[in-house]
Structure formats: structure tokens, C-alpha cells
Amino acid sequence: MEFKDAKNKFIQTWGALGSQWGINKTMAQIHALLMVSPEPLSMEDIMEELLISRGNASMNLRALMDWGIVYKEYKSGERKEFFTAEKDxxxxxxxxxxxxxxxxxxxxxxxxxxxxxxxxxxxxxxxxxxxxxxxxxxxxxxxxxxxxxxxxxxxxxxxxxxxxxxx
Amino acid sequence: MEFKDAKNKFIQTWGALGSQWGINKTMAQIHALLMVSPEPLSMEDIMEELLISRGNASMNLRALMDWGIVYKEYKSGERKEFFTAEKDxxxxxxxxxxxxxxxxxxxxxxxxxxxxxxxxxxxxxxxxxxxxxxxxxxxxxxxxxxxxxxxxxxxxxxxxxxxxxxx
DNA sequence: TTTTATTTTCAATTATTTTTGAAAGTTCAA
DNA sequence: TTGAACTTTCAAAAATAATTGAAAATAAAA
Missing domain, CATH: 1.10.287 (Helix Hairpins)
Known part of the structure; x- marks a missing residue:
């Protein structure tokens, strides 16, 4: 299996598992994506990877932060916000x-x-x-x-x- | 609180909890109802108490039996089927x-x-x-x-x- | 202050899930 | 057999949940 396929499969599976446990699919997918990203991602990055709208990304990132399992980060010199998942x-x-x-x-x-x-x-x-x-x-x-x-x-x-x- | 109210509140709460955990509301409600019923109930009984259609009752009872947490019972002399929940x-x-x-x-x-x-x-x-x-x-x-x-x-x-x- | 980059909000739309109800299927007594 | 009592099935309708996108809000830079 190619890395790209594996990554995609992982994100899809995690999303499906989430929704079977009462967590919205996109929320679980964003979390999955951040889990396997070695670097923090911007909202733009997330929208692109998961093909979702800005509003959707914004709302679900907020929810993940409310759960305390995703953190906001700032990069010096960059205006936009970056996100990382709790990996432990x-x-x-x-x-x-x-x-x-x-x-x-x-x-x-x-x-x-x-x-x-x-x-x-x-x-x-x-x-x-x-x-x-x-x-x-x-x-x-x-x-x-x-x-x-x-x-x-x-x-x-x-x-x-x-x-x-x-x- | 009246018994009737308490029973209803319990059923509603259990249903809501179920749906937050990926179990459909009616399924959880039927289970709740059977849990607190001292006697087995017929499909008719369940439809009446929960105000749901015959089809809905039938499908969710089947699902509960597939999960192994609701059992079908027969009463001698009665043609219809009765149901009880796993209470342990x-x-x-x-x-x-x-x-x-x-x-x-x-x-x-x-x-x-x-x-x-x-x-x-x-x-x-x-x-x-x-x-x-x-x-x-x-x-x-x-x-x-x-x-x-x-x-x-x-x-x-x-x-x-x-x-x-x-x- | 004004402009620009970025994020949030939320009404409207779209997608998904659940529920209905009536027809088809079963089962059993007569 | 037939037919009454009861259950299952499933296409269509209703209810619920998720998603979009553009306007409003916010925050940093000029």
C-alpha cells in the first residue's frame, strides 16, 4: 500500500469509528489527520486534505479544542493559526x-x-x-x-x- | 415525582444517552422500558407506551435481540410474542x-x-x-x-x- | 486609522438517519 | 386448505444532523 492510500484509509476508518460512537465524522477525521501529521497544520491545510469548507473546519477544530485533545499553536512570522493533536x-x-x-x-x-x-x-x-x-x-x-x-x-x-x- | 413521570423521564434519558453513544434512540428507549417492566411486554404494549409504529418496534426489537440483550418469550395460550430485557x-x-x-x-x-x-x-x-x-x-x-x-x-x-x- | 489576512458565525442547503404504514409474509387454529 | 392474528419488510416521508459559503467579526500590519 502507498503512504497516501494508507493515510487516507486511516482517516476514513477513524472517522467512521467516531461516528459509530457518537462523534461527528469530520471531527474524528480532523483529529486523525492531526495525529499522523508530524508538523502542526493550518486550517487551510486541513480544508485541503479533507476537502471540507472553512466553516466546517473552524467549528470542528473549536469542538476538538473544547474536548482538550487538539491545541492551537502559533508560528513566529506566520499570521495564521496552526493545530496539533494530543498524541499521548x-x-x-x-x-x-x-x-x-x-x-x-x-x-x-x-x-x-x-x-x-x-x-x-x-x-x-x-x-x-x-x-x-x-x-x-x-x-x-x-x-x-x-x-x-x-x-x-x-x-x-x-x-x-x-x-x-x-x- | 409521580411514578408515571419518573418512568417517562427514565425512558427519555436512556434514549438520549443511547443516541449520544451511537445507539438509536428508539432502540435505547425500548430497552429502557423493558428494563423497568416487571412483566414481559408485547409489541403492542411497546408501541403504545412509546408511541411508535409497528415497523419501528419490530425493527428495533430485532436489533436488540441481535445484540443479545432482549429476549423473546411465549406465553401459553397467547398467540403473540412477548419481550424481556437482560436485567443483570x-x-x-x-x-x-x-x-x-x-x-x-x-x-x-x-x-x-x-x-x-x-x-x-x-x-x-x-x-x-x-x-x-x-x-x-x-x-x-x-x-x-x-x-x-x-x-x-x-x-x-x-x-x-x-x-x-x-x- | 485603514487595509489586509484570517477566523467565526449562522441561515440555508444538503446529506444521513430514523420512522412510518401498508403490503407481503408467517404461523397456527379451525 | 382457509383465514384470522400477528410479524416483517421496505419504499417513501419525516426528522435530525452535518455542511456550506458568504457576511460579520477579529486581529495584525501598514
């Missing part, structure tokens, strides 16, 4: 996890807590409802906490041991 | 993880492996590309393996210990 994969994973937790999981947890605490008539339906949503609350809370724990976990000895066991 | 949350999580791994991660891994093994000219660009995609391959592979490991992991002593440490 552990850091990337943590950032994504934290952001999704903040935006999606935490609000869902609040709702779960609310709905699982309804009081009143003790029909089979309500009892089962409270039981299920409570369990779900505990489960999601535990899963969410795990994300917070992963960072520190990676750094301590038992964590590294477990990581090894996990292959 | 560990089981649910494992099934979802396995299915997403199979459908999305594994194919992406294959591509990563391919594109990271291009040979030829050793420009800065290609070297960086190979380096990054190789790292990504290793990382995604490790993450994917973790999913496979979680099931067995939960059941052995060190796993339980670590789970405790993780809170």
Missing part, C-alpha cells in the same frame, strides 16, 4: 473519558438518582422500577468512578501489575 | 462490550494493522505515520483485550480485590 494515547483516552463523563454520564446519573427515589404506593410496578433504576444508578456510578480512578491507577504498583495480568 | 447489569455490559468489539473495534484493528505496516520510503511523514498508527494499534488492542478479560476477571480473587480498590 493515555492522555487522549483520559481526556475523552473525562469529557464524556462530564457531559453525558453525570447528567444521566442525576436523573437516575431522582427517578429511583420516588416514594409512595408500593405496587409491583413501582417496586420493580425503583429496584432497577437504583441498581442502574449504582452500576453507572461505579463505572464512572472507574474512569476517575484510571489515571492514578496507572501510576501505582498494583495498577501496573494488574495491567500486566490483563496483557 | 454485568451481563448487559459484557454483551454490549462484546458486540461493539466485534462490530466496530475488530474491523478498525484490522485496518490499523494494515496501514501501520506500509513499507518503503523513509521520509519524516511516513516514519511518523507508522509510529503513530502502530502505537494506536497496540493501544486499541490492549483496550479491546481488556473487554474480553473483564468477564473472567470479575470472577477471580485478584479481580475482586482490584474492584474493591477501585471502589
Amino acid at each position: 494515547l493515555d492522555e487522549l483516552a483520559v481526556k475523552i473519558a473525562q469529557e464524556r463523563s462530564k457531559r453525558e454520564i453525570k447528567p444521566a446519573l442525576r436523573v437516575l438518582k431522582d427517578v429511583s427515589s420516588i416514594k409512595g404506593n408500593e405496587t409491583k410496578e413501582t417496586k420493580h422500577f425503583v429496584e432497577q433504576t437504583s441498581k442502574l444508578y449504582d452500576f453507572v456510578l461505579k463505572a464512572d468512578n472507574m474512569i476517575d480512578k484510571v489515571t492514578e491507577f496507572k501510576d501505582n504498583w498494583i495498577g501496573r501489575l494488574v495491567m500486566k495480568i490483563m496483557k | 447489569l454485568d451481563e448487559l455490559a459484557v454483551k454490549i462490550a462484546q458486540e461493539r468489539s466485534k462490530r466496530e473495534i475488530k474491523p478498525a484493528l484490522r485496518v490499523l494493522k494494515d496501514v501501520s505496516s506500509i513499507k518503503g520510503n523513509e521520509t519524516k511523514e511516513t516514519k511518523h505515520f507508522v509510529e503513530q498508527t502502530s502505537k494506536l494499534y497496540d493501544f486499541v488492542l490492549k483496550a479491546d483485550n481488556m473487554i474480553d478479560k473483564v468477564t473472567e476477571f470479575k470472577d477471580n480473587w485478584i479481580g475482586r480485590l482490584v474492584m474493591k480498590i477501585m471502589k
Whole structure:
């Protein structure tokens, strides 16, 4: 395979994967492109490579920066802005996890807590409802906490041991 | 809050969460509804509760069964089919993880492996590309393996210990 | 200040995904 | 068999999401 083809295939695949996980295709593609670019790219560069409009590039770069996984850079002498991606994969994973937790999981947890605490008539339906949503609350809370724990976990000895066991 | 409101809020929230994670809203809602129903529901029941068409209900129930998280049941004397959701949350999580791994991660891994093994000219660009995609391959592979490991992991002593440490 | 380069915004358009509903397909009791 | 009860399929419609492009905004240079 040619480099050009490989690069393209990578960008397309990453974009498709992103959209299956609720991240817009272009956003994932821009990120993919920046990941494999040894040098920072300008908006112009990105538009050209991905064949997208200026508006699209601008909006998705903003979104990526909001996620904290793409950074703006300035080159001396150059007027325009350049962009680089977070390339440390552990850091990337943590950032994504934290952001999704903040935006999606935490609000869902609040709702779960609310709905699982309804009081009143003790029909089979309500009892089962409270039981299920409570369990779900505990489960999601535990899963969410795990994300917070992963960072520190990676750094301590038992964590590294477990990581090894996990292959 | 009234039970009826709580139930509705739960279903809406679950649906919204689903769509943020690449699962169609109705599919997530049907699953939510079945999760909190103490008794199996018929397609008719589901259509009524969620105000959706027969076709929609049929297709999304099929999808949920393909994911292995909703089961068809028959009641003696009744001609129509009834449905229940997987209610064991560990089981649910494992099934979802396995299915997403199979459908999305594994194919992406294959591509990563391919594109990271291009040979030829050793420009800065290609070297960086190979380096990054190789790292990504290793990382995604490790993450994917973790999913496979979680099931067995939960059941052995060190796993339980670590789970405790993780809170 | 004025001009020029660059980025952002957002209404309108386009693309994608989901949903509908009715016809076709199944299944089973009579 | 036939026909009633029920489910599936899928083309068309509706809903949702992404993208464009040009005008407005911003920022640096002249």
C-alpha cells in the first residue's frame, strides 16, 4: 500500500469509528489527520486534505479544542493559526473519558438518582422500577468512578501489575 | 415525582444517552422500558407506551435481540410474542462490550494493522505515520483485550480485590 | 486609522438517519 | 386448505444532523 492510500484509509476508518460512537465524522477525521501529521497544520491545510469548507473546519477544530485533545499553536512570522493533536494515547483516552463523563454520564446519573427515589404506593410496578433504576444508578456510578480512578491507577504498583495480568 | 413521570423521564434519558453513544434512540428507549417492566411486554404494549409504529418496534426489537440483550418469550395460550430485557447489569455490559468489539473495534484493528505496516520510503511523514498508527494499534488492542478479560476477571480473587480498590 | 489576512458565525442547503404504514409474509387454529 | 392474528419488510416521508459559503467579526500590519 502507498503512504497516501494508507493515510487516507486511516482517516476514513477513524472517522467512521467516531461516528459509530457518537462523534461527528469530520471531527474524528480532523483529529486523525492531526495525529499522523508530524508538523502542526493550518486550517487551510486541513480544508485541503479533507476537502471540507472553512466553516466546517473552524467549528470542528473549536469542538476538538473544547474536548482538550487538539491545541492551537502559533508560528513566529506566520499570521495564521496552526493545530496539533494530543498524541499521548493515555492522555487522549483520559481526556475523552473525562469529557464524556462530564457531559453525558453525570447528567444521566442525576436523573437516575431522582427517578429511583420516588416514594409512595408500593405496587409491583413501582417496586420493580425503583429496584432497577437504583441498581442502574449504582452500576453507572461505579463505572464512572472507574474512569476517575484510571489515571492514578496507572501510576501505582498494583495498577501496573494488574495491567500486566490483563496483557 | 409521580411514578408515571419518573418512568417517562427514565425512558427519555436512556434514549438520549443511547443516541449520544451511537445507539438509536428508539432502540435505547425500548430497552429502557423493558428494563423497568416487571412483566414481559408485547409489541403492542411497546408501541403504545412509546408511541411508535409497528415497523419501528419490530425493527428495533430485532436489533436488540441481535445484540443479545432482549429476549423473546411465549406465553401459553397467547398467540403473540412477548419481550424481556437482560436485567443483570454485568451481563448487559459484557454483551454490549462484546458486540461493539466485534462490530466496530475488530474491523478498525484490522485496518490499523494494515496501514501501520506500509513499507518503503523513509521520509519524516511516513516514519511518523507508522509510529503513530502502530502505537494506536497496540493501544486499541490492549483496550479491546481488556473487554474480553473483564468477564473472567470479575470472577477471580485478584479481580475482586482490584474492584474493591477501585471502589 | 485603514487595509489586509484570517477566523467565526449562522441561515440555508444538503446529506444521513430514523420512522412510518401498508403490503407481503408467517404461523397456527379451525 | 382457509383465514384470522400477528410479524416483517421496505419504499417513501419525516426528522435530525452535518455542511456550506458568504457576511460579520477579529486581529495584525501598514
